[in-house]
Every structure is written in structure tokens, then in C-alpha cells.
Amino acid sequence: MTMEPNLAVRLGPLTLKNPVISASGVFGYGLELKRFCPPEALGLVITKGLSLTPRPGNETPRLAESCGGILNAIGLENMGVEAFIEKALPPLKAAGALVAANILGNSAEEYGLLASRLAHSDVDMLEVNVSCPNVRAGGLAFGSNPALTAEAAQAVFENAGGKPFMVKLTPLTSDIAAVALAAEKAGAAAVSLINSIPAMAVDLERRRPKLANVVGGLSGPAIKPVALRQVWQCARVLKIPVVGVGGISSARDALEFILVGAAAVEVGAAVLLDPRTPLTIINDIRNWMIQEKMSDLDELRGALKA
Numbered sequence: 001m002t003m004e005p006n007l008a009v010r011l012g013p014l015t016l017k018n019p020v021i022s023a024s025g026v027f028g029y030g031l032e033l034k035r036f037c038p039p040e041a042l043g044l045v046i047t048k049g050l051s052l053t054p055r056p057g058n059e060t061p062r063l064a065e066s067c068g069g070i071l072n073a074i075g076l077e078n079m080g081v082e083a084f085i086e087k088a089l090p091p092l093k094a095a096g097a098l099v100a101a102n103i104l105g106n107s108a109e110e111y112g113l114l115a116s117r118l119a120h121s122d123v124d125m126l127e128v129n130v131s132c133p134n135v136r137a138g139g140l141a142f143g144s145n146p147a148l149t150a151e152a153a154q155a156v157f158e159n160a161g162g163k164p165f166m167v168k169l170t171p172l173t174s175d176i177a178a179v180a181l182a183a184e185k186a187g188a189a190a191v192s193l194i195n196s197i198p199a200m201a202v203d204l205e206r207r208r209p210k211l212a213n214v215v216g217g218l219s220g221p222a223i224k225p226v227a228l229r230q231v232w233q234c235a236r237v238l239k240i241p242v243v244g245v246g247g248i249s250s251a252r253d254a255l256e257f258i259l260v261g262a263a264a265v266e267v268g269a270a271v272l273l274d275p276r277t278p279l280t281i282i283n284d285i286r287n288w289m290i291q292e293k294m295s296d297l298d299e300l301r302g303a304l305k306a
């Protein structure tokens with residue numbers, strides 16, 4: 001008889017049925033891709049970043065392919081927090097999904113206002129985006145500095161009414177562990193990393209940038225080694241869980257992140273190529289555990305012999 005492995009993981013006060021999470025931005029508001037990937041099959045669904053009021057986002061083109069990855073400069077297009085709570089959240093929760101709302105403010109006060117608006121909603125968690133590279137007031141200034149990250153996290157902590165939150169970090173800092181520790185100290189239940197890496201792509205013949213915004217954020221397999229290193233650096237020093245993000249497109253990628261200490265993983269760019277990827281990853285993790293005779297992912301987490 002084959003032993004059924006336990007894929008459930010803890011993320012702060014939440015128990016996720018498996019460690020696979022849809023990264024903010026690639027899964028819309030959770031139901032757009034349900035024909036390919038039902039949101040309730042995932043450990044957690046993270047919705048597109050929300051601001052206090054709706055945003056139209058950047059001019060197109062907003063996406064450009066690159067070797068080993070993709071550049072995006074969406075510019076935080078979103079329906080705004082009110083429409084999300086009224087229209088997008090109820091059907092997603094009715095589908096049985098565990099939901100985290102990604103939020104983005106221009107100031108600590110705005111992060112606090114977003115948190116207070118979501119405090120009484122049905123979201124299970126918040127993801128505080130202090131790391132968008134694509135708009136001037138995109139939080140990146142918060143995320144590259146421990147004191148500013150603490151300020152944003154503190155504002156969320158004070159206004160979220162006890163709702164757990166994780167802070168999404170940028171790789172663009174000299175000491176990511178220091179930023180992560182600042183988020184932990186300010187009350188974060190977890191951190192997620194990394195957001196995309198500021199980058200650029202140009203069209204030689206047209207002498208033009210490929211993105212209307214000129215610069216964008218690089219994600220996909222090209223950034224996986226960078227993410228792996230920074231997840232390892234954070235997981236070694238934090239008490240709260242670390243969620244790995246960056247170029248995860250297979251179960252092996254996901255398991256490597258767990259090996260260096262991640263509690264769970266977010267799948268981003270790979271969903272743009274094939275929206276069924278998260279389901280494939282969940283299934284392949286299960287099969288790998290059976291093959292390895294592993295009953296629980298705790299046996300792998302942080303087991304790297306470095």
C-alpha cells in the first residue's frame with residue numbers, strides 16, 4: 001500500500017493544503033484561470049496588487065520576452081480595494097480558496113488604510129508589496145530599506161485587526177536578511193521573496209525599448225538562482241516562515257526552495273506559459289515524496305548540508 005504523503009504546510013496561523021501558491025499578478029483575481037487551475041486546489045491564491053483606488057496601469061507594450069524569463073511593466077493595474085472586496089472576493093471565497101490580498105501603498109499611511117479596509121473582509125491573509133519595480137511610487141523605496149519596511153509593516157500590523165500578513169521583498173538591497181528581520185520584528189507572519197529584478201530589453205532595429213515603460217521587472221527561470229540564495233539567507237535567520245518566489249516552474253524547483261528553508265513557494269511567470277503549472281507542481285511534489293518515502297515536507301525543509 002502506498003503511503004499518502006502530507007503536503008500541508010503552516011504559514012503563520014494558516015494551514016495550507018499544499019505549499020504551492022499563485023504569485024500576485026499572474027492569476028488575476030483568482031477565478032480567471034479556473035478552467036485550467038481551480039483556485040481551491042492551491043495552497044493559497046494571491047490576488048493582483050490592490051491600491052486604495054483603481055489604477056489603469058502603464059501604457060502597452062507591458063510584457064517582453066527575454067532569455068530565460070519575461071519582463072513586465074504592468075504598472076499595478078487593479079480594480080481598487082473596494083471593488084475587490086465587493087465583487088472579486090466573494091466568488092473566490094465561495095469556490096473554497098484560501099486567499100491573500102496583495103496590497104500596495106505610496107506611504108505607510110496608505111498601507112495602513114488598505115489593511116484597515118481589508119481587516120473586516122474575508123481575506124485570509126495580506127501580502128504587503130514593498131517591492132514593485134514598475135512605478136515610481138511602487139514601494140521599492142520601502143523594500144530596499146529595513147527602517148522603511150518596518151514602517152510599512154508596522155502600519156499594516158496596527159490596522160489589520162489581527163489578520164496575518166507577509167511582506168514581499170525586493171532582491172534590490174544589499175542585505176535582504178536585515179530587511180526581512182525588520183518585517184518580522186514589525187509583526188509580519190511571513191515574508192515572501194523575491195519580487196522581479198529591475199531590468200530592460202531593447203529592439204535593436206527599431207532603436208526602441210521593448211516596454212513602453214522602458215524598464216520592467218525580470219521574472220522566470222533566469223532569476224531562480226538569485227531567489228534561491230536570498231531565500232536561504234533569510235530562512236537561516238528568521239523565526240517566521242519564508243515563501244520562495246522566483247523562476248519556479250517545476251516540482252524540482254519548488255523542492256529546491258524548500259530544501260534551502262522555504263515553507264512554501266509562489267509560482268509566477270510559469271503560469272503565463274501554462275496556467276496548469278501549479279497543479280502539475282503539486283502532483284509532481286506528491287510523486288517525488290512517494291518515491292523518496294517522505295511522509296512530510298518538514299523532513300526536507302532547511303535540510304541543505306551547506
Ligand code: SIN
Pocket residue numbers: 025049072073074075076077129131132133134135195196217
Ligand atoms: C506591476 O504591476 O507592475 C508588477 C507588480 C510588482 O512587481 O509588484
